[in-house]
Amino acid sequence: MHNFRKMSRRVIAAVLAFSMCFSIEAFATESEIKKQQKETQKQLDAINQEMKSIESQRDSILAEIDALNSDLVDVVLNMELLEADLAAKEEELAQAQTDYEAAKQKEEEQYEAMKLRIQYIYEEGDMDYLTLFLEADSFADFLNRADFAREIQTKDRELLVEYQETKAQVEELMDQLEQEKADMEALEAEYEEEKASMEATLAQKQAEEADYETQLANAKAQASAYTKKLQEQQSQLKRLEAERLAKEKAASASNKGTSSGSSGSSSGSSGSNSGSSGSSAPVSGNxxxxxxxxxxxxxxxxxxxxxxxxxxxxxxxxxxxxxxxxxxxxxxxxxxxxxxxxxxxxxxxxxxxxxxxxxxxxxxxxxxxxxxxxxxxxxxxxxxxxxxxxxxxxxxxxxx
Known part of the structure; x- marks a missing residue:
């Protein structure tokens, strides 16, 4: 019996020694994990800072894209307005061409009619002033005939000049319209060049924004990985702490032969510690x-x-x-x-x-x-x- 008690004391001593060694190892492991936690948190903070920087740059690019889109809309609207003006100018030119052809035809018709009258009066009819005088019933009749001939010639000349002036005016209008059309086409080319430049810049900015989105997605993935790692480390810490506390209680119970009530008190203390550990989680938001x-x-x-x-x-x-x-x-x-x-x-x-x-x-x-x-x-x-x-x-x- 004495030997059994002696052996029991040796076993208890060995258990206590083992427990103490394990506790030291557990504490050392917890310390190492806490050190790793700090490093992980540092990396997470760096990633979060990088995300803020990326978001700031992306937001700046988005503002540029918004401004470019607004300017591009203005250019497109100006182009649409210019195209409408060009269409109207084409109609004016078409009408001017019609007016020109009509004036030209009137001039040609008047010229041909005048030639026929001149030919009739001076060639076929040989209507010179001597003939007019000899065929007149009186001097007054002669004057009337002469005045009539002059009026015909004057009217012919006036009509011819009028048609020539009309044709010249239409030609001048056509030149003006052609110049205005050329100016509009030049402006249209400028708008096209400006639009192409804006679209190229916009495509570049959109590519940059997409790149920032990719960077941001990668950073978020890293942040998520670090957060998960922190959670795993926290879980590991809780597990090690629970194991350490359990072994400490077991060693204490074996060494001192503590009662079940004392064990319950120790368990309550452990629960208190565990609760304290759980309350360390950060509270987000205000x-x-x-x-x-x-x-x-x-x-x-x-x-x-x-x-x-x-x-x-x-x-x-x-x-x-x-x-x-x-x-x-x-x-x-x-x-x-x-x-x-x-x-x-x-x-x-x-x-x-x-x-x-x-x-x-x-x-x-x-x-x-x-x-x-x-x-x-x-x-x-x-x-x-x-x-x-x-x-x-x-x-x-x-x-x-």
């Missing part, structure tokens, strides 16, 4: 600011929707409404819905808080909590509240 944003936005329900507007009282569109609400709190966010749907910090819908922006793709709203939103909806309904999931949610962004 709920107080978010609630203030949501409550402020609700004041404008019933006010009108105005395309391009930013006035909370006189009318705003969806992104103008959100921008102006956030501006009241000194928070600057982008102007357009697409930009608002890309900037800020992305959170999942399950983590959405009051004051977050819900992005639907081409439309944004302010989240109220409880699955509700407030937004500048349409010209018909204005600023109103509604259900957050009435459309497919593309992203939830946090700016506070």
């Amino acid at each position: 709920s107080s600011t978010g609630v203030s944003i949501a409550n402020y936005a609700l004041q404008f329900v019933g006010n009108p929707y105005v395309s391009g507007g930013t006035s909370l009282t006189n009318g705003a569109d969806c992104s103008g409404f959100t921008m102006s609400v956030f501006a009241h709190f000194g928070i600057s966010i982008p102007r357009t819905s697409d930009q608002q749907g890309r900037a800020g910090r992305e959170v999942s819908y399950s983590e959405a808080q009051a004051g977050d922006i819900i992005y639907y793709g081409g439309h944004v709203a302010i989240y109220l909590g409880g699955g509700r939103i407030v937004h500048a909806s349409t010209e018909k309904t204005g600023i109103k509240t509604g259900t957050a999931t009435y459309r497919t949610i593309k992203s939830v962004r946090r700016y506070y």
